Amino acid sequence: MSVTITPPKAPTAFAKPGRPARVPDRHHRGIGRWIVLAVVTAGALVMLVPFAFMLLNAFKAPGQYSTDGPLSWPSEFYTQGLRTYWTRVDFPQKLWNSTLIAGSVAVLAVAVSLLNAYALGIGRVRGRLWIVGAFLLANMLPQESLVYPLYYFAKEAGLYNTRLVVIIIFTVIQSAFGTYLLASVLGTFPKSLLEAAALDGAGKWTILWRVVLPNVRPTLAVLLVFFFIWTWNEFLIPLVMLIDNQTQTIPVALASLQGDRLMDAPTTNAGALISLVPAIVFFLIFQRTLSRGITVGAEK
Amino acid sequence: MAASDALVTRRRATPTPKAGRGPRRRRGDAAYWLYLLPGAVLFALVIGGPLLFTGYLSLTRWSGIGDPTFVGLENYQRLLDDTVFWQSFRNTLAMIVAMVVVPTAVGLVLAAVLFDTIGRRFKPRTANALRAAFYLPQVLPVVVAGIVWGWILRPDGALNGLLDAVGLGALSHDWLGDPDTALPAVMGVMIWVQIGYPVVVFMAALQRVDPELYEAAEIDGAGWARRFWAITLPQIRPETFVVALTCTIAAMKVFGPIYALTRGGPENATNVPSYFAYYTFFKKLQVGYGSAISTVLTLIIVVVALLFIRAQHRAERRDGGA
Numbered sequence: 001m002s003v004t005i006t007p008p009k010a011p012t013a014f015a016k017p018g019r020p021a022r023v024p025d026r027h028h029r030g031i032g033r034w035i036v037l038a039v040v041t042a043g044a045l046v047m048l049v050p051f052a053f054m055l056l057n058a059f060k061a062p063g064q065y066s067t068d069g070p071l072s073w074p075s076e077f078y079t080q081g082l083r084t085y086w087t088r089v090d091f092p093q094k095l096w097n098s099t100l101i102a103g104s105v106a107v108l109a110v111a112v113s114l115l116n117a118y119a120l121g122i123g124r125v126r127g128r129l130w131i132v133g134a135f136l137l138a139n140m141l142p143q144e145s146l147v148y149p150l151y152y153f154a155k156e157a158g159l160y161n162t163r164l165v166v167i168i169i170f171t172v173i174q175s176a177f178g179t180y181l182l183a184s185v186l187g188t189f190p191k192s193l194l195e196a197a198a199l200d201g202a203g204k205w206t207i208l209w210r211v212v213l214p215n216v217r218p219t220l221a222v223l224l225v226f227f228f229i230w231t232w233n234e235f236l237i238p239l240v241m242l243i244d245n246q247t248q249t250i251p252v253a254l255a256s257l258q259g260d261r262l263m264d265a266p267t268t269n270a271g272a273l274i275s276l277v278p279a280i281v282f283f284l285i286f287q288r289t290l291s292r293g294i295t296v297g298a299e300k
Numbered sequence: 301m302a303a304s305d306a307l308v309t310r311r312r313a314t315p316t317p318k319a320g321r322g323p324r325r326r327r328g329d330a331a332y333w334l335y336l337l338p339g340a341v342l343f344a345l346v347i348g349g350p351l352l353f354t355g356y357l358s359l360t361r362w363s364g365i366g367d368p369t370f371v372g373l374e375n376y377q378r379l380l381d382d383t384v385f386w387q388s389f390r391n392t393l394a395m396i397v398a399m400v401v402v403p404t405a406v407g408l409v410l411a412a413v414l415f416d417t418i419g420r421r422f423k424p425r426t427a428n429a430l431r432a433a434f435y436l437p438q439v440l441p442v443v444v445a446g447i448v449w450g451w452i453l454r455p456d457g458a459l460n461g462l463l464d465a466v467g468l469g470a471l472s473h474d475w476l477g478d479p480d481t482a483l484p485a486v487m488g489v490m491i492w493v494q495i496g497y498p499v500v501v502f503m504a505a506l507q508r509v510d511p512e513l514y515e516a517a518e519i520d521g522a523g524w525a526r527r528f529w530a531i532t533l534p535q536i537r538p539e540t541f542v543v544a545l546t547c548t549i550a551a552m553k554v555f556g557p558i559y560a561l562t563r564g565g566p567e568n569a570t571n572v573p574s575y576f577a578y579y580t581f582f583k584k585l586q587v588g589y590g591s592a593i594s595t596v597l598t599l600i601i602v603v604v605a606l607l608f609i610r611a612q613h614r615a616e617r618r619d620g621g622a
Contacts, residue, residue: 033417033418033421033422036413036417036418037418037422037426040410040413040414040418040430041430043410043434044430044433044434045433047433047434047436047437047492047495047496048433048436050437050445050448050449050452050492051436053448053452053458054448057458066456069456069461069464069465070456070457070458070461070462071458071461071462071465112338112339112342113339115335115336115338115339116335116336116339118332118335119332119333119334119335119336120336122332123331123332123333123335124332125332125333125336131336134343135343137602137605138343138347140549140601140602140605141347141351141598141601142552142553142573142574142577142594142597142598142601143553143555143574144553144555144573144574144577144578144581144590144593144594144597145350145351145354145594145595145597145598146346146347146350146351146354147350147578147581147594148350148354148357148364148581148587148590148591148594149349149350149353149354149357150346150350152364153349153350168342168346169346171342172342172343172345172346172347173346173347175339175342176343176347179339204331204332204335208335229439232441233441233442233443235441235442235443235555235556235559236555236556236574236578239559240578240582250441251441251442251443251444251556252443254443254444254447255443255446255447255559255560258447258450258560265451265456265457268447268448268451269448269451271447272444272447272448275441275444276439276440276441276444279439279440279441279444280439280440283439
């Protein structure tokens with residue numbers, strides 16, 4: 001870790017301060033840039049070390065782990081840890097639960113955000129600043145301030161330990177952010193488009209569906225990906241609401257096995273490894289959408 | 301834009317709902333309220349109602365069964381004398397250092413180095429690959445990160461194995477089990493988790509900075525440090541505010557990593573308000589007291605957020621005036 005925490009001034013030593021350079025010259029910058037590259041690369045490698053540890057120990061027999069330690073090279077390709085974890089938590093079921101919950105939330109929350117933002121950003125309803133403020137605030141709330149009443153209401157309504165209640169809750173929580181972001185995006189929507197459509201006799205619903213939606217589709221795609229990942233990674237509310245094998249999500253299943261006697265080091269690592277595969281796959285697929293989206297998020 | 305114009309024209313023939321005829325004034329148009337209705341109902345059910353209910357419960361004693369007993373401000377009085385409560389808020393400050401101060405400071409330097417030095421003196425692909433390495437921990441579910449780190453920091457875990465291998469076996473330690481090292485260890489994990497976020501946001505922000513600014517500064521003989529202070533920092537200040545605000549709120553709410561790493565232990569050395577509230581709600585079944593903890597946490601977060609936003613507005617106005 002110490003490698004990455006360079007105090008702000010350190011790199012100046014390498015950057016040859018005060019040397020006048022007419023044009024950024026790629027070929028004659030001397031050794032300084034290589035030192036900078038080496039330092040940053042070392043930092044990046046430190047970031048990757050835990051992943052390497054995980055890979056190294058996910059397929060190592062427990063016997064070898066206890067005699068040769070965590071850094072030894074696995075002498076055999078041991079898959080029992082992975083299989084134990086797979087069957088014990090019924091991983092396919094967990095994968096489906098997580099996908100169902102995160103997918104439904106992403107779609108529903110985008111829809112709710114768009115409807116809200118249409119009324120706020122384009123409809124400019126009275127008191128919209130207060131409403132947007134309320135959504136922004138909702139986005140900052142600690143879930144602890146909601147969780148007990150939600151738990152209690154869910155039990156009363158017979159929705160406790162269902163995926164549906166988690167979907168509803170996160171649809172609202174994510175759309176609070178989506179509304180806030182989209183309302184400001186739609187606030188700058190070109191008036192001429194709306195007026196042209198209204199002149200053509202289009203109603204509000206038609207304008208939303210045929211004019212606004214196609215124009216903000218890229219932003220909606222970004223929100224969709226964000227909502228999916230955020231919901232996928234959520235922990236507290238799923239932990240409280242989902243208590244059995246049929247409904248739990250991947251993070252909850254993994255955490256609830258912690259401290260279990262069966263979870264030796266290879267099983268823990270194999271479990272963690274298989275649990276992060278979907279997140280990484282998803283990240284790779286949507287990397288472009290995300291890097292675009294991060295700018296959108298930052299400009300809010 | 302042109303495409304949707306055409307699309308609207310094509311739609312002209314088809315019948316449309318009768319609302320919104322002609323280019324009438326849109327401001328205050330009541331029909332738009334209908335679009336807000338589903339969102340408002342859901343909001344009231346999932347956020348508004350529960351929030352108020354928690355506020356009410358904080359004034360009661362309740363185990364979750366039967367009727368709550370109204371006790372006024374008793375829970376808040378109890379909070380003031382509760383050393384665990386104070387400890388948990390002190391630990392929040394540590395979380396802010398680990399999740400906001402260090403990642404933002406390092407992220408600024410790292411983003412500038414990746415963008416300015418590595419991105420321009422080497423291939424952009426090099427900078428992108430390095431950025432991805434720093435961002436990778438942000439991708440995995442934070443609980444998975446917590447579990448892997450929990451194993452790495454175990455007495456027979458990888459960190460001690462590494463220390464042994466390099467001849468520093470004497471430093472071997474039960475990192476999370478010792479009250480003296482648990483908090484620093486958790487902080488280290490949180491820095492690892494968090495660092496990629498500012499790096500990625502700041503690098504994206506730097507892309508909208510006019511490269512001529514840097515070129516002009518370079519021609520004038522400004523070194524790396526001067527360019528960093530005079531160009532990079534002021535230019536990406538809006539993003540810095542956003543990152544600092546979102547990370548501060550995340551730090552005050554942090555729950556998953558604590559649950560997976562230490563469950564607040566040992567001896568509350570790593571307890572934080574959100575875990576303390578969870579534990580009070582669901583393990584001690586003191587719903588009123590847990591609600592009081594949550595309410596205090598909520599109020600602090602709201603105040604901090606408002607202070608941030610005000611500082612940002614001030615800074616913007618100062619820039620506008622200058």
